[in-house]
Amino acid sequence: MPLLSVRNLVLHYRTRKGLVRAVDDVSFDVEQGETFALVGESGCGKTSTASALLRMLPRNVGSYTGQVELDGIDVMQLSDEDFRKDVRWRRVSIVFQGAMNALSPMIPVGQQIAEPLIVHLDAEKEEAIEKAQQVIKSVGLPPYTMKQYAHELSGGMKQRVVIAMALVMKPSLVILDEPTSALDVMTQANIMNLLKGLKKEESLSYIFITHDLGLSSELADKVGIMYAGRLAEVGPAEEIYPNPKHPYTQKLLASAPKLRTEDKPDSIPGTPPDLVKPPDGCRFHPRCPFVFDKCKVEVPPYYGETDRAACWLLEPGR
Amino acid sequence: MEIAGGPGSAIGPSEPVPETSPPGTGPILVLDKLQVHFGLRQAFFKPKVYLKAVDGVSLEIARGETLAIVGESGCGKTTLGRTSIRLIDPTGGRIIYDGQDITRTKPRDLMWLRRKTQIVPQDPYASVNPAYTISKILEEPLLVHKVGTPAERQERVNAALEAVKLTPPDRFVQKYSHMLSGGQRQRVAVARSLILDPELIIADEPVSMLDASVRISILSLMRQIQVDRHVAFVYITHDLATAKHFSDRIGIMYAGKVVELGPVKAVLNEPLHPYTQALMNAIPDPDPQNRFRTLAALPGEPPMLINPPTGCRFHPRCPIAQAGLCDVEEPPLRELRPGHQVACHLAQ
Numbered sequence: 001m002p003l004l005s006v007r008n009l010v011l012h013y014r015t016r017k018g019l020v021r022a023v024d025d026v027s028f029d030v031e032q033g034e035t036f037a038l039v040g041e042s043g044c045g046k047t048s049t050a051s052a053l054l055r056m057l058p059r060n061v062g063s064y065t066g067q068v069e070l071d072g073i074d075v076m077q078l079s080d081e082d083f084r085k086d087v088r089w090r091r092v093s094i095v096f097q098g099a100m101n102a103l104s105p106m107i108p109v110g111q112q113i114a115e116p117l118i119v120h121l122d123a124e125k126e127e128a129i130e131k132a133q134q135v136i137k138s139v140g141l142p143p144y145t146m147k148q149y150a151h152e153l154s155g156g157m158k159q160r161v162v163i164a165m166a167l168v169m170k171p172s173l174v175i176l177d178e179p180t181s182a183l184d185v186m187t188q189a190n191i192m193n194l195l196k197g198l199k200k201e202e203s204l205s206y207i208f209i210t211h212d213l214g215l216s217s218e219l220a221d222k223v224g225i226m227y228a229g230r231l232a233e234v235g236p237a238e239e240i241y242p243n244p245k246h247p248y249t250q251k252l253l254a255s256a257p258k259l260r261t262e263d264k265p266d267s268i269p270g271t272p273p274d275l276v277k278p279p280d281g282c283r284f285h286p287r288c289p290f291v292f293d294k295c296k297v298e299v300p301p302y303y304g305e306t307d308r309a310a311c312w313l314l315e316p317g318r
Numbered sequence: 319m320e321i322a323g324g325p326g327s328a329i330g331p332s333e334p335v336p337e338t339s340p341p342g343t344g345p346i347l348v349l350d351k352l353q354v355h356f357g358l359r360q361a362f363f364k365p366k367v368y369l370k371a372v373d374g375v376s377l378e379i380a381r382g383e384t385l386a387i388v389g390e391s392g393c394g395k396t397t398l399g400r401t402s403i404r405l406i407d408p409t410g411g412r413i414i415y416d417g418q419d420i421t422r423t424k425p426r427d428l429m430w431l432r433r434k435t436q437i438v439p440q441d442p443y444a445s446v447n448p449a450y451t452i453s454k455i456l457e458e459p460l461l462v463h464k465v466g467t468p469a470e471r472q473e474r475v476n477a478a479l480e481a482v483k484l485t486p487p488d489r490f491v492q493k494y495s496h497m498l499s500g501g502q503r504q505r506v507a508v509a510r511s512l513i514l515d516p517e518l519i520i521a522d523e524p525v526s527m528l529d530a531s532v533r534i535s536i537l538s539l540m541r542q543i544q545v546d547r548h549v550a551f552v553y554i555t556h557d558l559a560t561a562k563h564f565s566d567r568i569g570i571m572y573a574g575k576v577v578e579l580g581p582v583k584a585v586l587n588e589p590l591h592p593y594t595q596a597l598m599n600a601i602p603d604p605d606p607q608n609r610f611r612t613l614a615a616l617p618g619e620p621p622m623l624i625n626p627p628t629g630c631r632f633h634p635r636c637p638i639a640q641a642g643l644c645d646v647e648e649p650p651l652r653e654l655r656p657g658h659q660v661a662c663h664l665a666q
Contacts, residue, residue, distance in 0.1 A: 035609070041529050154619050184390040185556065189600035189615030196612065211530050213604040214559075220609065237606035255531045257559035258603045259586070265563055267535035271499060 001072065002029035003205050004053075004173055009066035011045075011052040018276040019062045022048035024229035026066075030173065030222075035199065035206040037220035037237075039213060039252070041272055045229040046209045047097070050175045053207075054092055055083050071172055089116050093166040097178040100158035103150035109161045110136065110146030113168050120169060135164045138201075140194055156187035160194065167198070177209045192218045213256045217241060225249045228273050228283040235307025245309040248284045282312065341417045345378040346518050346550045347402060352376070353410030354394070354401050358624070369623050371397040373574040374411065376651070379518070382548035384541070386561035386582070388597070389571035390620055398571070399520045399554045403435040404428060416517070433463050436511035438540075440523040442503035446495040452479075452506055453491035459514050478509040482539060501532035508540065515547070522554045537564045558601055562586055570594045573621050573631040576651065580658030590660040593632050630663065638664055 011023040022045045030036045038046050051057060055075075057064060068075050075087050096102070104112055113135060114128035123131070129146070136145055139160040150158060159179065166174050176195070180188040196219065198204055210216050216223060223240045225233045225248060233246040244250045248268075257265040270287040273279055279286055285295040294312050303314035312318070354372040371394040379385050387395045400406045402413060404420060412421045420431060439445040447455055456475045460466060466474065479487040482505040495503055504524060511519050521540065525533040541564050544551050555561055561568055561582070568585045570578040570593065578591040589595045599614040618635045621627055627634050633644040643663055651661045 041531055156619065185558075185597060185600045186390060186616055187619075189613040190617070192602075193612050193615060196609065214602045217604045217606055217608045218602050218613070220606070237609070241604050241606045252531070253604060255534050256604060257534070257557075257563050259559045259562060259598060259601050260603050265534045265560075267538060268531040271501070271532075 003032045003034075003071065004030040004207075005067070005069040006053070007067040009049065009052055009068065011048050011057070011064050012062035013058065014060045014062040015276070020275045021229045021278060022275060023052055024278075026226075026229075026231055028222075028224055028231065028234055030205055030207060032172075033199070033203040033205055034221045035208055035219045037208045037210065037216035037223045038226055039210055039216050039223060040226035041211060041252075043272055043275070044226045045275070046211075046226055047177055048229075049226070050094060050177055050207065050209060053175065054088055054094055055080070056088075085120070089169050089171065090120055091171050092173045092175065093169060093171045094175040094177060095162055095166045095179045098182055099162040100150075100155060100182070103158060103161065105150050108147050108149055109153070113146075113161065113164050116165070116169055132164070132168060135168045136161075138167070138198065139164045154187075155183055156190060159183060159187070159191055163191075163194065163198075167202075167204075173205045173207065175207045175209065178211070179208075180215070181210075188215075195219060213241075213253055214258070225252065228278050229275055230283060230310070232284060232311075233307070233309040234302075235304070235309075239307040243307070245304065245307060245314060246284075246311050247288050247290055247313070249309070251287075282310070344417055346381045346416055347379040348414040349375055349377050349398075349402055349411065350414065351411040352398070352401060352408055352413065354397050354406060355409045367624050370574050370626060371623060372401060372408075373623075373626075375571075375574075375576050376411075377569060377576060377579060379550050379552060381517070382544065382550055383567065384544055384551040384553055384565040386553045386555060386565035386568045387571055388555055388558055388561050388568060390556060392620060392623070393571045394574040394623070395554045395571050396522055399522050399552055400437075402552070403437070403518070403520060404431065405437070429463070433514050434516050435518045435520070436514065436516040438504075438507050438511050438519060438521040438524045441527050442500055442507055443527070446503050446506055448495050450494070451491065452484075452493050452495070452498075455495070455506060456510055456513055459510065463514060465514070474513055478513045481512055481543060482506070482509040484509070499532075500528050501536060504528060504532075504536050505539070508536070508543070512543065512547075512549075516549060518550045518552070520552045520554070523556070524553075525560070526555070526557070533560065540564070558586070558597055570597070573626050574623055575631060575661065577632065577661045578659065579651065580655070580660075584655060584658045588655075588658075590654055590658070590665040591632075591662050592636050592638055592664075596635075596637075630661070640664065 007027045009023055009026045013020040013022055026049060038049060040046050070091055110132050114132040117123040117128035117131055133143060133146060141157060141160050180191050206219060208216060208219050220237045223235060223237055224231050227248050232248045244253055251268045254266045255268055268287060273283060281297045282295045282300050285291045290313055300310045300312045302308040302310050352372055352375045355368040355370050357366040358369055359366050375398055387398060389395045397406060401408050408421060412419060415431060453475055456478055457471050460471045476487040479490055484490045484505050525536050537560055540551060543549060553565055565582055568582050569576045572593050578585055578594045589598060596616045602608050616635050621631060629645040629647055630649050633639040649661045649663045651659045653659045654665060
């Protein structure tokens, strides 16, 4: 049984312009110890998927449905209070994009790391601080960091603190939402090495949200390519990087500038659609070079065994 | 923050004058030992300290070429770009624009330079006036420089919009920036930089705020303009991979200095400086095998520019630094291969 199983997840927002279909019928599994990379352009619904999994929703939610099973628990059935107590941060935690800028400037970082233990587990303060010390060590920071304030730390160190906060409750799943987007390349490389090490040592499961296909390959065992609120393609890293099936995945890979080959990056014509009025049929069809009549009308199902892509080109007999 | 001459930064007539050539023949821009030191007073009664943002950078930019300046944040690449067209005053060294020394020319005598050089800023959300229509944004430089009649100006606005592929121009001229996407705004910023037909454009991280797929289209557009109009670009970026595909030459900066400079292919196929090698190692290309390897990343952080390390500024992080040499003596930029310079004692 997978650690996390998501079926037909929907998250729509009400706005003055109409219903924004940020997450629209998304299904995937994450196994224990596996990293699932969720890749797509900005505004494709990656972060909304994370919000839906953590049930951290704004007030203007239009609809929020689907099945999410985590550790064998059907979490969508839980009340908000039970979800807060038993799921959020205890079983699933998140490293937010730019979270390092949200550290409190007034409280030593060690106390900020220990706080969820006191709030969620009613831990004694000494015990919480001790656990925080262990996790500070595991993210590669010296012990005295505990007593430091956010302004005394560099960007890379603050990001390590934020990762420590996500790990302190020993959750079974950690969501990483663009965890290195504000960092320099060298710091980014160090953080990626840290995340790899933690994955191996603690057998952590990640959902890694990024727009960078090169970076996603640093962690991903499985990749989900998201486009306009839907998953265009989901498959094992071994298949999807060398052999992308969906035209969008192909275009996205071709648009990534590569340092080690001479292939010129190629831009994807057009812009992602407005999620208030997404195109009928396949949502990628207005930008797809292989579009034909059926694509404009009918939503394609997923084809394929391990690497599954929603594209009419893959229909058997074509 | 105030700009002031740091110690030993006097611009004296005793310094050797770099070779200059008559206008229109030599390189468009020559920087000679350029220095920008910012004086900071940390407390009222304390003496000033100097932040050496750019510390002795010499390079040339040829007409119609794209030079990428690559480095991590805080390495001085933005200061270098802005100083080279006198948006910041240098505290030492020389700036020769088209054979003419502009190091100390008074700002009011630089109107001609403002016309020939332009800048494309980083953030298209902050750099485009929200109260102006696109037409007004693009016309403003023409009004400032008193170019053409209203009809001619309108024609130039339309031509610039067409050059950046915001077509048909009629659809855009009366719009406001909030009606455009990030990529379209950046196209407006590029169009504005083109409207006066400049010879040199400083593009300071022009795509870092944009989505990955939009980045490529903006960079391809700039490359196209560079070829079509023979404009020189300085492309300031932290992204080696785009620098590789959209530039002719590349300069790697570390802690206020250029540590390696040469043709893109030469530098990236055979990086001579350990810092360049480290930067390249830190960037993954898409490959499912990556997750089984550790990235060869350097420990530590770039140094503070107030008190940079002695000798080679990279030596505290350098994997091959030799005690007694690298921490004592500052390596000069040497030409090790034709057109390919490196500032490292140990590079061969």
